[in-house]
Every structure is written in C-alpha cells, then in structure tokens.
Amino acid sequence: MSTKITTSTTEEPILEAVHLKKDFPLRKVKLFGAAEAVHAVEDVTLVLRSGHATALVGESGSGKTTVARLLARLYAPTSGTIRYREEVIKARGERALQGYRRHVQIVFQDPFSSLNPMHTVRHHLSRPLRIYGHAHTASEEMQLITSLLERVNLTPAEQFIPKFPHQLSGGQRQRIAIARALAARPSVLLADEPVSMLDVSIRLDILNLLTRLKEEEQLALLYITHDLASARYFAEETLVMYAGQMVEGGPSEEVIQQAKHPYTQLLLSSAPDPDRFGSSGLQGNHKVAPWIPAKQVVSGNGSGDVPSLIKPPGGCRFHPRCPYAMPVCQQQFPPRRELGRGHWVHCFLYGGAHKTDAKPSTDVTDLQGQGGLEQSRSLNSRESIQ
Amino acid sequence: MITEIRTGTLLEVKHISVDYGSSKGIVHAVNDVSFAIEQGQIFGLAGESGSGKSTLVYAIARLLQPPAVITQGQVLYYPTTRAGSESSQAGEAVDVLALNPAQLRAFRWRELSIVFQSAMNALNPVLAIGTQIIDVLRAHDPCMTRNEARSRALELLQLVGITPDRLHSYPHELSGGMRQRAIIAIALALNSKLIIMDEPTTALDVVVQRDILAQILRLRNDLGFSVIFITHDLSLLLEIADTIAIMYAGRIVEMGTREELLRAPRHPYTYGLLHSFPKLHGPSRSLRGIPGSPPDLRSIPSGCAFHPRCSFTLPACHTVVPALLPVASEKSKAPSLEALSSGHGPCVACHLYTTELNPGGPPERLESEYVN
Numbered sequence: 001m002s003t004k005i006t007t008s009t010t011e012e013p014i015l016e017a018v019h020l021k022k023d024f025p026l027r028k029v030k031l032f033g034a035a036e037a038v039h040a041v042e043d044v045t046l047v048l049r050s051g052h053a054t055a056l057v058g059e060s061g062s063g064k065t066t067v068a069r070l071l072a073r074l075y076a077p078t079s080g081t082i083r084y085r086e087e088v089i090k091a092r093g094e095r096a097l098q099g100y101r102r103h104v105q106i107v108f109q110d111p112f113s114s115l116n117p118m119h120t121v122r123h124h125l126s127r128p129l130r131i132y133g134h135a136h137t138a139s140e141e142m143q144l145i146t147s148l149l150e151r152v153n154l155t156p157a158e159q160f161i162p163k164f165p166h167q168l169s170g171g172q173r174q175r176i177a178i179a180r181a182l183a184a185r186p187s188v189l190l191a192d193e194p195v196s197m198l199d200v201s202i203r204l205d206i207l208n209l210l211t212r213l214k215e216e217e218q219l220a221l222l223y224i225t226h227d228l229a230s231a232r233y234f235a236e237e238t239l240v241m242y243a244g245q246m247v248e249g250g251p252s253e254e255v256i257q258q259a260k261h262p263y264t265q266l267l268l269s270s271a272p273d274p275d276r277f278g279s280s281g282l283q284g285n286h287k288v289a290p291w292i293p294a295k296q297v298v299s300g301n302g303s304g305d306v307p308s309l310i311k312p313p314g315g316c317r318f319h320p321r322c323p324y325a326m327p328v329c330q331q332q333f334p335p336r337r338e339l340g341r342g343h344w345v346h347c348f349l350y351g352g353a354h355k356t357d358a359k360p361s362t363d364v365t366d367l368q369g370q371g372g373l374e375q376s377r378s379l380n381s382r383e384s385i386q
Numbered sequence: 387m388i389t390e391i392r393t394g395t396l397l398e399v400k401h402i403s404v405d406y407g408s409s410k411g412i413v414h415a416v417n418d419v420s421f422a423i424e425q426g427q428i429f430g431l432a433g434e435s436g437s438g439k440s441t442l443v444y445a446i447a448r449l450l451q452p453p454a455v456i457t458q459g460q461v462l463y464y465p466t467t468r469a470g471s472e473s474s475q476a477g478e479a480v481d482v483l484a485l486n487p488a489q490l491r492a493f494r495w496r497e498l499s500i501v502f503q504s505a506m507n508a509l510n511p512v513l514a515i516g517t518q519i520i521d522v523l524r525a526h527d528p529c530m531t532r533n534e535a536r537s538r539a540l541e542l543l544q545l546v547g548i549t550p551d552r553l554h555s556y557p558h559e560l561s562g563g564m565r566q567r568a569i570i571a572i573a574l575a576l577n578s579k580l581i582i583m584d585e586p587t588t589a590l591d592v593v594v595q596r597d598i599l600a601q602i603l604r605l606r607n608d609l610g611f612s613v614i615f616i617t618h619d620l621s622l623l624l625e626i627a628d629t630i631a632i633m634y635a636g637r638i639v640e641m642g643t644r645e646e647l648l649r650a651p652r653h654p655y656t657y658g659l660l661h662s663f664p665k666l667h668g669p670s671r672s673l674r675g676i677p678g679s680p681p682d683l684r685s686i687p688s689g690c691a692f693h694p695r696c697s698f699t700l701p702a703c704h705t706v707v708p709a710l711l712p713v714a715s716e717k718s719k720a721p722s723l724e725a726l727s728s729g730h731g732p733c734v735a736c737h738l739y740t741t742e743l744n745p746g747g748p749p750e751r752l753e754s755e756y757v758n
Contacts, residue, residue, distance in 0.1 A: 199434050199618045200434075201659060204675035205675055207664075208672075208675065229665060230664050233664030234664075269596075270593045270595065272624070273667070
C-alpha cells in the first residue's frame with residue numbers, strides 16, 4: 001500500500017487518527033433491544049509527528065491500549081479514519097496491511113509474553129527482516145541483527161543472538177521487543193506501557209533508549225503509560241484519557257503543571273511524589289486521596305475504578321467520581337475548550353467566559369484543600385452544588 | 387496512640403544469610419543482614435529484582451523451601467501481651483528459626499501474616515472471599531462458631547473498605563484493587579502484629595495504589611501492627627515507610643529514616659535509585675540512571691558488590707566488604723526525635739564514609755553523577 005516517501009519536517013504529521021471509535025460487541029443473545037457492546041474508545045483524535053513523542057495517559061480500562069491497537073491496525077476501528085502520511089488506511093486483512101505495518105510498529109507492555117519462548121533472539125529479529133524484505137542473504141541478515149542489537153544497547157551482540165527469552169532479564173527482553181519493532185524500519189513506534197512491567201531502575205534505561213531513538217532516528221512515538229512523571233520526562237505532548245474519552249491534552253509541561261481536568265488532577269495527586277509534601281509525606285497528615293469523595297472511600301465501592309463501558313455514564317464519563325460534578329455533566333460531553341499554548345480540556349468547569357481565570361492555582365495540593373476549587377466554583381455561572 | 391504503640395522492638399533479625407543451591411554453584415541471595423523492627427513501624431525494603439528482598443522476608447516467615455537454606459543468623463520475635471490472649475510469655479524472645487511445626491503454625495497468622503504481590507494468585511479462585519476469610523479464622527481458632535466467624539469476616543471486610551454484600555463474591559468478580567483489599571483483610575484476620583507486604587501495589591493503577599496505601603496507613607494507626615513493606619519503587623517507600631533499608635546483591639547497603647534517606651542519601655547506589663525516577667515537578671533534567679546491571683548472585687563482585695557500577699571507587703572497594711555502620715547525622719540538622727527514640731540512626735555500608743580509607747571525606751555532590 002502506502003509507500004509514498006515524503007521528506008519529513010518535524011511539524012508534518014506522520015500518523016493521524018481522526019474521530020476514532022471502537023465498540024466491542026458482546027456475544028450476548030438479547031431478544032429485545034439493541035445489541036450490547038463495550039464502548040472502549042469514543043472519538044479519539046491525535047497526531048503523531050516525527051521526532052516527537054506523544055504520551056497517552058490513563059488508568060487501566062481507559063482505552064489507551066485499544067487506541068494503540070487501533071493505530072497498529074490490530075483492531076479495525078468502528079468508525080473514524082487513520083491517515084499515514086495523508087493517505088487514508090482502509091485496507092482490511094493481514095496481507096493488505098503489511099505495507100502499513102512496515103511503517104507503524106508496536107512494542108507491547110509485557111516482554112515476558114510478547115516474545116515467543118520457543119524461539120531465539122535471532123529468530124525474533126530475522127522474521128521482520130525477511131518479511132519486510134530488508135535482508136536477502138544469511139550474512140546480510142546477521143549483519144542487520146547485530147546492528148539492531150547494538151542500537152538497543154545489547155552488547156556484545158553476538159552473545160545475545162543465540163539466547164532464548166528465558167535467558168534474558170525483563171529489561172533485556174523489552175530491548176529485544178524494541179529491536180524487533182525497529183527491524184521493520186518504521187517511522188512510527190507505538191509503545192504500549194513499555195516500562196510498567198520493569199524495575200524502576202531499568203525503566204529509566206528503556207526511556208532513555210526510546211528518547212535516543214526518537215531524536216536520532218526521528219521516530220514518531222506514541223507512549224502509553226499511567227505514570228505522569230514519565231510522560232513529562234519523555235514526551236513533548238501529553239493526552240489524558242478516561243473511560244474511552246479524551247479529557248485533556250497539550251504540551252506535557254503545561255498539562256502536568258497546570259492540570260485542569262479533575263481527572264488529571266486526581267492522577268497527579270495519586271502519583272508517588274516524595275517532594276510534594278516535603279517531609280510529611282503521605283504519612284504525616286494521614287492523607288486519603290482527597291479527590292475521592294469520602295463516601296466512596298468508606299464504602300470502598302469502586303472508588304478507584306473506571307466505570308463499566310458497556311453502559312457508561314452519560315455525558316462526561318468522569319462525573320460519578322468527580323467532586324465538582326454539575327447536572328450538565330450528566331447530560332452531555334463537554335466540548336473541547338482551548339486554553340492557549342496548545343492546551344485543551346473537555347470540562348464544563350472551564351466555561352468560555354472564564355477560561356483564562358478559572359482554577360488559577362498551579363499547585364494541585366493547594367486546589368485539594370481550599371482556595372482554588374472554591375474560586376473556580378464561584379467563577380462558574382452554571383455551578384450548582386449538589 | 388502511636389507513641390503508645392512504639393514502645394519496643396517487635397522483631398530482630400541478626401546476621402541472617404540465605405543460599406540457594408543450584409547445579410551452577412551456590413547463589414548467595416541474602417548475606418549477613420541485620421535489622422530490627424519496632425512495634426507499629428512501617429519498615430520499607432527497597433532494591434532491584436534479584437537483590438534478595440523477597441528471600442529475606444520469606445526467611446523471616448520460614449517460608450523458604452529447599453534448595454534455599456538459611457546458613458546462619460537468628461530471627462527473634464518479641465511477643466506482646468494482647469487483650470484476652472493466653473500467651474503468658476510476653477517479653478520473652480521467640481527464636482523463629484527454631485520453632486517446631488506446631489509452634490510455627492501458631493506463630494504464623496497470629497503473630498505474622500503475609501500479603502503477596504499477586505492477589506489473583508494468592509486467592510483461591512473457586513471459593514468466595516468470605517469463605518476464605520472464615521477458613522482462616524476457623525483453622526486457627528476451632529472454637530469459633532460459624533456465625534462468629536461470619537460476623538468477624540464482615541467486620542474485616544468493612545475494615546478494608548469492601549461492602550459486606552461482597553462476602554459471597556468470587557475473586558474474579560472483584561477488581562484488582564478490591565482483591566488486594568481482600569488479601570489485606572485475610573492478613574488482618576487474627577490481628578497479626580507483623581504483616582509482611584511483598585509488593586502489594588505493584589500490579590495496580592496509581593489511583594488504586596494510593597487508596598490501598600492510605601488504607602494500610604489508616605489500619606496501622608488504628609490497629610498498631612508493624613509492616614515490612616517490600617517494593618522496587620523507592621518513590622513509594624519515601625511516602626509510606628518510617629524506616630527504609632536499601633538492599634543490593636543480598637546486603638543492606640543503607641538504612642535510615644525516610645527523611646534521612648530523602649534529604650541526605652549516602653550510598654552511591656541510593657543516590658542512583660533516588661535519581662532513577664522522573665519527577666513531577668521542578669526543572670526537567672535528563673537522568674542517567676545507574677550504569678550497568680545488577681550482579682549475578684552466583685559470582686558477586688569482590689569487596690563492595692556495587693563497585694563495578696560505582697564511579698567513586700577507592701582501592702579498598704575492590705577487596706574489602708564494607709560493613710553497615712552508623713554514620714553521624716549532618717551537623718546542620720538535628721537528628722529527628724523518631725530516629726533517636728527508635729535507635730535507628732542512619733547506617734551505610736560504604737568505604738567513602740570510613741575516615742581511615744577515605745580521609746578526604748565523601749564527595750560533595752554525588753548527585754551530579756546521575757543527573758545531567
């Protein structure tokens with residue numbers, strides 16, 4: 001299919017997803033009423049540019065992995081379009097998609113199950129080289145495998161080539177998975193939680209490796225994670241997803257330091273951050289995540305859970321957990337509100353007239369306590385306290 | 387209430403070593419580790435995978451099976467008097483490693499319980515969680531009637547924030563966070579004085595993780611048990627633990643209170659760990675992490691096991707194993723009261739802090755090694 005080569009500038013979109021939607025139908029026999037489905041992804045629009053990393057942040061069940069799989073065309077979207085270098089990807093069927101997969105590759109979360117335990121490193125890396133026609137002879141293949149291993153810092157390469165996955169550590173396996181993705185010579189790399197199964201000290205290695213690949217090889221990267229700190233460290237742009245809906249996005253620094261959506265703020269306040277409270281820590285003030293309404297903590301009934309996506313809450317799907325929910329939140333999904341500098345949010349708290357001064361505080365802990373919230377409430381004309 | 391609880395030592399581990407026999411040689415998983423836990427304390431154990439932290443606590447709980455062998459050391463447990471308890475030997479140390487099977491059975495769960503990492507694997511998938519809690523209660527207290535056990539199970543579920551109607555739910559019907567709560571409820575069933583938590587939140591999302599941590603702290607404050615909390619995520623420990631021990635290649639390389647470790651880390655490895663997770667705030671800096679990878683425990687490097695990855699090596703580091711020694715607190719800061727009362731001054735196993743070997747004193751800014 002698409003093999004059109006264009007000279008890429010940093011600003012040119014490589015991969016675009018426009019209004020992607022994915023429903024997974026349930027195999028339940030229902031005599032009456034419409035067939036049920038899991039509404040995993042609703043209306044996702046995103047752009048990946050070469051040499052840029054975009055982070056997609058959310059809890060499990062937020063649909064972020066589904067987005068990666070849609071982009072990799074492991075799933076066909078229910079509606080919406082994917083464009084690779086301005087060409088719409090329509091094909092169905094594995095063979096037709098091979099041309100697309102040559103450009104868009106994916107690295108999975110769990111390096112313990114994404115590598116075949118029966119095959120050696122050599123086999124894992126030679127397959128894509130053969131399939132995508134980069135290596136024709138055995139010596140060529142060997143040479144390419146060696147250089148791939150060196151690119152992912154597995155040296156001396158010869159030592160790793162005959163090894164089986166069980167002989168490698170988690171970090172080494174993830175490097176093999178990255179090398180396998182690179183073997184196709186993609187221009188887009190979709191990384192689905194590439195570090196969440198790894199030790200903290202190895203995570204940084206993998207993140208630094210991906211940063212180097214992004215910068216040196218001008219790869220367009222989608223980095224899926226639930227860790228906002230690593231999104232800030234690694235990605236230029238951050239998008240926050242909740243229950244299949246995009247709730248906030250923009251430049252990473254902007255989204256994390258000036259988080260607007262209550263869900264982003266919840267994620268931020270939940271992330272371990274030893275610096276936040278100085279020495280008092282979580283312990284000092286016996287802190288319960290202040291964003292979760294007290295009644296939910298007491299009953300413990302799904303305070304930390306993404307709602308069922310079979311019958312998702314209407315309107316903004318975050319409203320059952322949102323401490324600022326208003327009646328309007330249950331009725332419609334808030335429109336996208338531009339906040340300047342590329343930062344946008346889907347939240348009724350940021351009404352048009354007040355968009356510049358709503359929630360002026362930059363500090364999440366400050367907001368949790370008193371000031372910021374009250375201020376934003378009074379600023380909002382549609383507010384009615386429940 | 388806390389000050390009242392923290393009155394004495396609950397558990398003392400003395401020079402314990404654990405080896406695994408394998409066809410390719412002996413693996414020294416834990417090497418001469420000593421520490422003490424106070425009543426009501428949360429003791430954090432941090433380290434990379436393979437640093438021996440799980441082996442260490444399994445040794446304490448006597449859960450190790452051959453080929454693992456405890457080659458030396460002592461685990462002393464100091465029972466406390468509890469209301470309505472028949473044990474009269476309060477204050478007398480119990481040598482955990484010398485307990486016979488019957489005593490061990492009584493010791494486990496009454497005095498010590500464990501929360502395992504993977505809640506799905508720790509719960510029986512074909513039994514409702516209520517049944518599993520009642521099982522524990524009745525196994526350890528045969529006199530308990532079915533109704534008593536049931537009401538205690540309900541009480542426990544409420545304690546960890548699960549609604550009572552979940553008593554008849556099967557593990558697959560619960561979310562990951564609720565399963566982990568159920569496991570904690572089972573660990574609390576007999577009011578154990580010491581709970582070992584082996585990466586209790588690793589498989590969970592950040593929001594759920596925060597919930598569970600807050601719950602653990604609240605229960606600790608209400609019930610006064612001690613916790614050994616194992617994780618590889620030092621950022622987590624810095625928020626929850628009172629005292630933190632850093633393990634590397636089977637040894638504790640640094641131990642101190644949370645504040646000391648955060649403000650004045652001493653061992654180069656601790657520095658590396660503290661600078662291997664990106665921060666949410668402050669200037670974004672490029673982090674270099676710790677070079678190299680953890681050693682193969684079959685052939686631990688001579689001297690300080692960390693020396694091949696350390697950029698501050700002295701000649702002695704290659705030959706002499708540094709002992710875990712107390713270091714003077716920084717003069718500018720008064721030692722925290724907590725540290726004084728518990729006797730847990732900061733300790734570090736590094737030659738940089740031994741005046742005879744390193745007369746110049748430790749380098750001013752270890753940090754620059756790990757941050758660009």
